[in-house]
Every structure is written in structure tokens, then in C-alpha cells.
Amino acid sequence: MQNNISIDQKKQYLKSYRSTLxxxxxxxDEIHMFQSFSNTPSYIIHPVCGTQAFTDYTSYRTQIDTQIARLQAKRLESIRYYRKILQCISTIEDPTEQTLLRLKYIHGNTLESIAETLNYSLRQIHNIHRHALEHLTIPAN
Structure with a gap:
């Protein structure tokens, strides 16, 4: 675990949760698209203009399956990444700090709406946010 990471780097790490999702x-969506291609032989019979039809369905199916496997591997990597972010937040001991980080970075709420939800002043929420980021430890890559 890294402890010498700046507050801004921690914010960026937490913000990456939503883009990862x-x-x-x-x-x-891409996986489903390729799966539909593999179940639709009309792509073989009627190729796009300027291309050749696959004469061998096995070759066509192999290429589709290879692409699906690549996409699934990328998806799994992304899932592991966002789970690390959730795990980092769950290691925060203070429940209010943990809740604030979840509301801000997981659910995408503003600090103003979090202050209203948690019934704190905006100044208190800023302080809790700062403390939560100071207490957050993110894993080494």
C-alpha cells in the first residue's frame, strides 16, 4: 500500500470508478454485438460491399470468438479495478467518511447534496471529505 500519494491523486483514483463502470x-455491449454476429450467418452470405464472404463458417466463428474473448478479458480487468476502488473505500474506519466517499465517488453526488443528505453544513462536509482522503490508502498498481 502506498501512503505518499497526494490528495489530488487519490481524488483521481476515486473518480476513475465511474469511468471504469x-x-x-x-x-x-460490444460482447453482445459480437455474440449476435456469431449467431447470424447472414453476415457470411451477404458481406459488406468490397469484402469477401467467409467461405468457411468455422473460420468466421473463430474470429468472432477470439474477439469476444479479448473483450471479456478487458471487462474482467476493469471489474477487478473497480472492486479495488470499492475495497479502498471500505477500509476507511470512520463510517461518515466512508459514506461521504461512496456518495461522492461511487454515486456521483455533489458535496452540496451530500451535506443536505447527511444533515451537515457544507463546511463540515468539506472537512470530512479532506479527512477521508487523508485516511484513504490506495493500492500500488
Whole structure:
């Protein structure tokens, strides 16, 4: 675990959670698209203009399966990454700090809305946020 990471680096790490989830969704959409290709032989019979049809369905299916496997590997890597972020937040001992980090970085709430939700002043939320980031320890890559 790294303890000498700046507050800004910790913020960036936590902010990457939402973009990682978005990336996982895009990968899942691509996987489903390629799976539909593999179940639709019309792509073999009617190739795009300027291309040749696959004469061997096995070759076509192998290429599709290879692409699906690549996408699934990327998806798994992204899932492991966002789980690390969740695990980092869960190591924070103070429940209010942990809740604040979850609301801000996992759910995407603003500090203003968090202050209202948790019934704290905005100044208190800023202080809790700063303390939470100071207490956060993120894993080495």
C-alpha cells in the first residue's frame, strides 16, 4: 500500500470508478454485438460491399470468438479495478467518511447534496471529505 500519494491523486483514483463502470458497460455491449454476429450467418452470405464472404463458417466463428474473448478479458480487468476502488473505500474506519466517499465517488453526488443528505453544513462536509482522503490508502498498481 502506498501512503505518499497526494490528495489530488487519490481524488483521481476515486473518480476513475465511474469511468471504469462506463467502460465495462461499453465492453458488455460490444460482447453482445459480437455474440449476435456469431449467431447470424447472414453476415457470411451477404458481406459488406468490397469484402469477401467467409467461405468457411468455422473460420468466421473463430474470429468472432477470439474477439469476444479479448473483450471479456478487458471487462474482467476493469471489474477487478473497480472492486479495488470499492475495497479502498471500505477500509476507511470512520463510517461518515466512508459514506461521504461512496456518495461522492461511487454515486456521483455533489458535496452540496451530500451535506443536505447527511444533515451537515457544507463546511463540515468539506472537512470530512479532506479527512477521508487523508485516511484513504490506495493500492500500488
Amino acid at each position: 462506463w467502460n465495462i458497460q461499453l465492453l458488455e
